[in-house]
Amino acid sequence: MGGLLSSSVGVGDPRLIAVPVPSPPGKQKPWPKYDYIIVGGGTAGCVLASRLSEDPNTTVLLIEAGKNFQDDVPTKIPYLFANIFRTVRDWDTYTSPQQNLDNRETYWPRGKILGGTSATGASIYHRCSSEGKDFDEWVALGAEGWSQADLNPYFLKAENFHPSPKHPRVNPANHGKYGPMQTGFPSETAPINDYVIEACRENGLKSIDDINVGGQLGVAQLMGTIDPHGRRSSTGAAYLTDEVLKRPNLTVSAEIMIERLVFADTTPPGQSPRVIGVELRTAPNAQLYCTGVNREVILCAGTVGTPQLLMLSGVGPEEDLQKLNIPVVKNLPEVGRNVIDHVSSGPIPFRTKPGLTYDFLRGLISGTLEMLRWRFFGTGPYASMQYSSTALVRSTDTALPYYLDGSAGSPVNDHAAGPGAPDLELLWAPQAVFGHGFPKPSSSTDGLTFSAVALKPESRGRITLKSSSIWDTPLIDPNYLSTESDVNVLVRGVRLLLRIAHTDPVASKLDLKPSNIDPSSPWWPGVADPNRITDREIKEMLRRTAVPAWHPVSSARMGKSPDDSVVEPSLRVHGIAGLRCVDASVFPTQVSGHPCAVVVAMAEKAADMIKASEASGA
Numbered sequence: 132m133g134g135l136l137s138s139s140v141g142v143g144d145p146r147l148i149a150v151p152v153p154s155p156p157g158k159q160k161p162w163p164k165y166d167y168i169i170v171g172g173g174t175a176g177c178v179l180a181s182r183l184s185e186d187p188n189t190t191v192l193l194i195e196a197g198k199n200f201q202d203d204v205p206t207k208i209p210y211l212f213a214n215i216f217r218t219v220r221d222w223d224t225y226t227s228p229q230q231n232l233d234n235r236e237t238y239w240p241r242g243k244i245l246g247g248t249s250a251t252g253a254s255i256y257h258r259c260s261s262e263g264k265d266f267d268e269w270v271a272l273g274a275e276g277w278s279q280a281d282l283n284p285y286f287l288k289a290e291n292f293h294p295s296p297k298h299p300r301v302n303p304a305n306h307g308k309y310g311p312m313q314t315g316f317p318s319e320t321a322p323i324n325d326y327v328i329e330a331c332r333e334n335g336l337k338s339i340d341d342i343n344v345g346g347q348l349g350v351a352q353l354m355g356t357i358d359p360h361g362r363r364s365s366t367g368a369a370y371l372t373d374e375v376l377k378r379p380n381l382t383v384s385a386e387i388m389i390e391r392l393v394f395a396d397t398t399p400p401g402q403s404p405r406v407i408g409v410e411l412r413t414a415p416n417a418q419l420y421c422t423g424v425n426r427e428v429i430l431c432a433g434t435v436g437t438p439q440l441l442m443l444s445g446v447g448p449e450e451d452l453q454k455l456n457i458p459v460v461k462n463l464p465e466v467g468r469n470v471i472d473h474v475s476s477g478p479i480p481f482r483t484k485p486g487l488t489y490d491f492l493r494g495l496i497s498g499t500l501e502m503l504r505w506r507f508f509g510t511g512p513y514a515s516m517q518y519s520s521t522a523l524v525r526s527t528d529t530a531l532p533y534y535l536d537g538s539a540g541s542p543v544n545d546h547a548a549g550p551g552a553p554d555l556e557l558l559w560a561p562q563a564v565f566g567h568g569f570p571k572p573s574s575s576t577d578g579l580t581f582s583a584v585a586l587k588p589e590s591r592g593r594i595t596l597k598s599s600s601i602w603d604t605p606l607i608d609p610n611y612l613s614t615e616s617d618v619n620v621l622v623r624g625v626r627l628l629l630r631i632a633h634t635d636p637v638a639s640k641l642d643l644k645p646s647n648i649d650p651s652s653p654w655w656p657g658v659a660d661p662n663r664i665t666d667r668e669i670k671e672m673l674r675r676t677a678v679p680a681w682h683p684v685s686s687a688r689m690g691k692s693p694d695d696s697v698v699e700p701s702l703r704v705h706g707i708a709g710l711r712c713v714d715a716s717v718f719p720t721q722v723s724g725h726p727c728a729v730v731v732a733m734a735e736k737a738a739d740m741i742k743a744s745e746a747s748g749a
């Protein structure tokens with residue numbers, strides 16, 4: 132590792148932000164001190180670094196384990212997010228064997244780069260709340276102050292929306308204009324997309340003009356976090372601009388791993404243990420360094436990294452920590468528990484007639500020409516999102532064609548956040564996708580790939596330490612499809628997507644060979660007859676094909692009591708002084724959509740809360 136990016140220091144070396152420990156006898160220097168240390172320069176961390184350093188009298192240190200974002204072309208191309216999988220910009224982690232998915236260890240991507248997963252994700256901009264219901268659920272779970280009305284100003288503050296002449300019915304007044312995150316519609320979508328939207332309507336879905344405002348049930352084109360030049364607007368790019376990085380009170384360090392929090396040696400009676408700094412290193416066996424904090428350490432290391440760091444620092448379930456000989460600072464049983472992830476059916480591809488999809492990008496010449504178009508004009512397929520539209524539905528909607536004729540279908544429990552809120556999403560990409568993007572289809576294959584995603588699953592998982600080292604990935608067990616209802620929600624989703632694909636105008640654009648081909652073929656069940664394939668066949672397929680839908684949350688969830696949560700509504704860790712968590716790990720429960728914009732709004736609000744408590748001396 133190594134490499135330091137610093138506006139205030141300017142050169143790369145952890146010695147410039149920290150001191151080695153232990154130091155040679157008699158040479159122990161005092162630790163440098165920052166008012167705030169932000170751990171994890173990801174989606175939330177970059178927002179906080181930028182906002183907290185707006186006050187020139189406040190010193191801020193942001194430390195990221197991954198690389199710098201500047202000049203990194205692959206993370207600027209919205210369409211190619213899957214090309215980032217398993218590269219140096221990704222933690223390249225896997226779940227533990229999932230017993231309901233044929234014991235598969237499923238790939239679990241997460242960004243390891245300044246900007247975090249906002250720099251590596253699919254760039255869908257979604258505020259999630261269906262008429263506020265997602266956040267009503269948060270408040271009901273004890274997250275006082277986190278209602279839709281509380282968050283709305285921060286969605287707007289974060290956003291710089293660029294209206295599109297192709298979407299005249301989207302009212303710019305519902306969007307932010309002066310924020311750092313660039314949002315808008317892609318300049319083009321693949322021709323097949325309009326046919327799918329029309330087929331959705333034929334199946335009873337209504338058209339939605341703006342998925343981020345009001346009711347959401349229906350089919351809509353998605354907005355992206357994409358700037359007017361067709362580049363991905365990650366929080367790294369949006370919030371850590373050159374101007375922000377020039378602030379003398381902001382220090383940003385990349386490629387440095389925080390290993391542990393450091394607590395004060397003694398805790399006065401009646402007070403909570405206080406965080407006084409962090410330990411850091413650039414490689415597993417490299418020199419250990421420490422740096423100190425005046426006010427707060429803010430953990431923004433994500434749904435895996437935040438509970439991992441808490442537990443390694445002695446904050447977590449006592450019995451788990453003791454097994455690894457980690458001294459217990461605070462017994463907080465909920466750390467790492469309650470992980471909720473969206474789960475996907477996995478890609479369901481359909482062979483498509485030529486000229487309607489973006490498969491041609493795999494051709495050397497056509498791909499290169501489109502890359503030049505993106506590079507010089509910021510337009511074309513590469514400036515688009517892979518999932519440019521969505522269908523958000525309720526699995527309990529009796530008007531939608533979920534069942535075999537004459538059947539009541541397999542039962543589901545209704546966990547949607549409210550009557551107008553979805554619990555199921557259909558997404559489609561204008562290209563052939565097999566597995567989790569692997570293996571790659573041949574260059575002559577044209578495809579349209581659907582997936583169904585369960586948005587409000589019952590399954591709850593866990594993050595547990597494997598060892599007492601930050602360099603060992605913890606055990607990630609999302610416990611996918613652990614209830615029959617979760618499986619049945621996806622069964623309904625798969626049958627609905629089959630029906631849509633088999634409906635004109637899209638059906639005539641596909642190569643729907645007669646059914647009953649081998650279920651081990653990647654084209655099955657796309658070619659299966661939606662009026663004949665049984666629920667049982669779909670369930671068997673899901674065990675083989677279901678994959679994470681990349682939205683894990685709630686491993687350090689917010690609530691009122693340490694009995695059922697990890698952080699207070701102020702985002703302070705229960706019973707610890709000088710420590711907050713701000714990232715997807717603190718969501719009280721799952722949202723019914725794509726969470727990145729919610730993480731950004733949450734970080735914006737957290738910055739204001741931290742500034743306010745600083746001003747009041749609280």
Ligand SMILES: Cc1cc2nc3c(=O)[nH]c(=O)nc-3n(C[C@H](O)[C@H](O)[C@H](O)COP(=O)(O)OP(=O)(O)OC[C@H]3O[C@@H](n4cnc5c(N)ncnc54)[C@H](O)[C@@H]3O)c2cc1C
Nearest residue numbers: 171173174175196247248252253254255389436715725727
């Ligand atoms: C493939 C994929 C596609 C997605 N697409 C979308 C989408 O289109 N729209 C959407 O809304 N959501 C999407 N998401 C989800 C969304 O991106 C995440 O929910 C969100 O970005 C999480 O933000 P965060 O701040 O919690 O974590 P992150 O952004 O992951 O940030 C955590 C940061 O902490 C760093 N870190 C961790 N441990 C340490 C340590 N010990 N020391 C120093 N640094 C550390 C990490 O490197 C990382 O940069 C996608 C997710 C994935 C994986």
